[in-house]
Amino acid sequence: MYLLQLFNGLSISSILLLVALGLAITFGLMKVINMAHGELIMIGAYSTYLTQNIFKAYLPASMFDWYFVLAIPASFAIAFVVGLILEMSLIRFLYGRPLDSLLATWGVGLVLQQLARSIFGAPNVAVTSPSWLDGGLMIMDGTLLPYKRLFIIALVIACLVAMYFYIYRSHEGRRMRAVMQNRDMAACLGVSTRRVDAMTFAIGSGIAGIAGCALTLMGSIGPSLGTYYIVDAFMVVVLGGVGKLVGTVLGAMGIGMFNTLFEYWTNASLGKVLVFVCIVAFLQWKPMGFVAMRSRSLD
């Protein structure tokens, strides 16, 4: 049973991580408090819903199971484009004003939610998960590890690896880090900061889209989907230490594991309270999160 709890904890951590990864970029690297992140997740989920409907309508039933393979890049792409538009029309005015970005993007979130309500209707929509993700891996004494949860763990790892290579190994990534660390200097060296900003934000949004796609396997798809995850996602990033991928992973693991433990020992409501109390206490102890960066500047 403890094995299963461990797995559950891992699974919750992976979902949290997936939800927070995009935020780790937009908030962690760019210092934009994007409250519309949840709505970008929602966009990813609705993209999956649309992909499913297109498959249902235009392709033979035998092909249906493969819609999900296409849905992941589709969600990424759509959320990417929305993120790009958002950055170019709005976010670029907000660099260096993190608290203002919080308020403005909250307004954006409201609009996107209502937009979803107008387009898709207020009720939830259903996404049928592909049959190859049904069932699970049976390991001893009837403990079943659902394929969907395993799939999400794998997806997170894939995203992490891709992000790692993009940020730390690619040419584009190097520019991105340069801009995030010293905008003026990067600009002096001929890096187009406008372009890099837009790309970075869009990639963060795209990853939120992937998260939305994955979440269709686990939960509801409706206009308010994003609101369920947004606060948790911020907690993950802050707990981990802003600006560090490793920190985000640790943050997600910490919250996921403790959540499962507390929920198992007490109940869901109390478990949630305890987790948040722990976060508050932890931040008192280490205000900069698990992985902190020191600086010598005055502020």
Add this chain to the structure above:
Amino acid sequence: MKKRLFYQLGLLLVAFALVLAGCGGNNNEPASTNGEASKVTDAPAEDGIKVGILHSQSGTMAISEVSVIDAEMMAIDEINAAGGVLGKKIIPVLEDGASDWPTFAEKARKLISEDKVATVFGGWTSASRKAMKPVFEELNGLLWYPVQYEGLEASPNIFYTGATTNQQIVPSVTWLLENRGKKFYLLGSDYVFPRTANLIIKEQLKAEGGELVGEEYTPLGHTDYATIISKIKEAKPDVVYNTLNGDSNVAFFKQLKDAGITSKDITTLSVSVAEEEIRGIGVDVLEGHLAAWNYYQTTDTPTNKTFVENYKKKYGDERVTADPIEAGYTAVYLWAAAVEKAGSTDVAKVKEAAKDLEWDAPEGKVKIDGETQHIYKTVRIGEVQSDGQFKELWNSGEAVKPDPYLKGYDWAASIQPTE
């Protein structure tokens, strides 16, 4: 110095304008702001009867409530097409409760005291009803509340057209004990309806020989049920009695299926999952699970046939009807019938006329109970089929008399309100 002062003066001017706009503007010409209220209201206001429709059109509860608005509007249109009430057209005034309880109270107050509506159809959550109740009692308005709820209430200014506990929960528990097993696991969202419902169920289980093997509440908006499902597995219940709210149902049922538990392994009976919710959860995960309601789209009555047809014709073929939708629709007709009988929209007269009023609703014959202002309803237990519709497994035969305080049940003596 000068600039500062001019600047403050400017602000003060704006303040003035606002205060005046906020309070003064309206009194002189009460119709003006109401005129904007809905496009329909611009029609001749004199020879119509205004009614309020107050549900959440935004926020988390919009998921459920928007369909009820549709049903109520349809009933109003039908009645108007048939000549209206007392020879006058019904004019709906729409307001958004925005899933926020104080907003419900505010809008209720506006509908009664500003728009002077004859009655209001509205509310979904218990909290929204509790928020509106004092307003209706204070201003002597009339509210028709269309959703099943936890009982223990009977306001003289509210008509309850959804089921109270003895028309849904109590009979379903009895049925489950007789047909599915004795070991119950109670799972609900952390709010008033599930907690009160489970309080009742626990007493009933004690009295009728059931066994409680677990009880769990999850915060509203909870999205991961892995831990709860392992707890359920450990407890090995025969029945999971599910009072989860809206979105949580989706996560719970999807993850229940992934954990390898089907309706054959454990029976789940839900009281908040209707046809509408099935569409959002997906038939693939819900097939075979049970629900307890008073109405299904498949309920076989002549009125229901035309009701479903008209609803689909009006709002689209893919739409479905469900219990609260039907209860909202019924509420409008019951009110109209009461007004016709009373010959007036006066609250006291309508209430008097509504006593023992009968109507052939889509769910079957319903009757208003004068004492509690609830309605007699038939209890039905249904099983989700692969087409997303319910198959009725059992019904109570005749309409059950509403008993919101469960006075007719000895075991419920301890759950009376203290006041």
Add this chain to the structure above:
Amino acid sequence: MLQQKWTPQRIWLLVGYAAAAAALFSAPMFASDFRLNLLAKFLAFAIVALGLDLIWGYTGILSLGHGIFFGLGAYAMAMYLKLEASGGMPPDFMGWSGLKELPYFWKPFENFGFAVAMGILIPSVLALVLGYVTFRNRIKGVYFTILTQALVIITTTLLVGQQAFTGGTNGITGYSTILGASLGSADTKRVLYWITAAVLIAVFILCRYIVGSRFGKVLRAIRDGENRVRFIGYNPAIYQMVIFTISAAIAGIAGMLFVLHVGIISPSMLGIVPSIEMVLWVAIGGRGTLIGAALGAIAMNWAKSEFSTAYPEGWLFFMGGLFVIVVVFMPKGIAGLIGQIKFRKKRKEEDHEGIRNPAV
């Protein structure tokens, strides 16, 4: 203001304030009962906005947890009202939650004075404790903001979960009288409105005093450069703690008034959404100006009320869009906009005087 001279402008300003106060107090004469009730609610919101402006506009701390302080004040008053309605018996929701006895911590709330004191004290003490630990640990900016959100989650989950003691999601509603006077009667409502207006004016004067004092200058210095303040010899943590506590107390007072006018308090009023909305009132009105904050609260709520009536389906587009535009393109809000117009006009006249600070 170095020398307080009776310049004509100053007199005009005082006349303006007096007229505004008079307008506030005479509103019951031309407003319908419903409108008066709405206005009273907005005035309560304006009070929170003032408190919020103290910490955000003047000290640079963004709290997304003011809903809690507002709510706790409201709950204190609601407990009193509920006990008065139930005649000291356990209120209805305790009954259907299986609680037969009135819990010990409810009992003192039968006393009106005690309830009012608690409505101020509980939020203050909570803010003091939170402020003490976080500001001492130099948690600031975004981190503080997110911490307050965590606090919101904790408080609301607890309030919802402890249904037997708090009324759960339904909150506490169904009151009858206050100090024996019926809450439903028009006279009581008018008196309550006047009390609210008076409290608003009192809080406004208090805030003006704070902002104008040297204490207020230190707060602005903290906003400009917290570390620099430290090297001058002030302990910013204490200042932040004190102003945060004052702000929370003001929110608690506003909460108590809110309950009197609205007749319900529930955990949803303490949630993240209302807390952000409160900040937005200040943002839209104009952070860093007290009148702006109060006006923002009144204007936004009035707009919300009107638009949600006029366009029940689309009002969120409008509100969301407004938030975005104001925050992004008018960081100083309505007050800033008016300031700009005035400024531009004046500038033509005194073109050569350079950039003067409007504060002196």
Add this chain to the structure above:
Amino acid sequence: MKESVILQCDDVTVEFDGFKAIQGMNLKLEKGELRFLIGPNGAGKTTMLDVICGKVRPSSGKVTFDGKVDITRKKEHQIAELGIGRKFQAPSIFPSMTVHENLEIAMRQKRTVFATMFAKLGDDERSRIDYQLGMIGLRSKASWRAGGLSHGEKQWLEIGMMLLQEPEILLLDEPVAGMTDKETDKTGELLHEIAQLRSIVVVEHDMEFVRNFASRVTVMHEGKLLKEGSMDEVQGDDRVAEVYLGKRRDADVSRSTA
């Protein structure tokens, strides 16, 4: 002579994530002394000031103020209250407040919440501020927003704020950076004037300024004390010439961070 030592740093070591910015630095400052701290970029000069004013905690070593108070465990505001004032490299004034307000809150006074809440600007305080305004030449701009001042004026304002603070020791990090020659000379004279009453430590890159105004100079290199003495002694030292004076100075372009 012992009682005239106002500040003594013994064996101070500072580590940043394993990197030793200062290694066993000693520094003794006497009352009324004007001391210049020089050295190439990265020598640890600014960090040394940070240690004294409490911004950075040394990993080992001791800083004693006025012969009795160990200030290494005290917080910044407590150290400031004791009488150590700090001027940062980049002018750090409060930009949204007026020049007058900047001076008002910096002025030596009771700094408790209660005291500031009910403080009234008395005649005495007003004349102190007015005197200071005259000294830093900003009297005509007293009601300007400090953010609108020129760079040099900001530097002056900050010095003025420090003087109103009336500290025993002034720590100045490149006070003449960005000033015109005339302003620089004026600053130098001002420093000498102040040093009559107080002790001053100046970190400076501008060697001409150091040559013109320094009495005693401490040279740091790689976190250690390299040489201490009069300007002539320092200039004559081979090692100093090698690590510092021999190189061309380009302080205005590549500046070590504050």
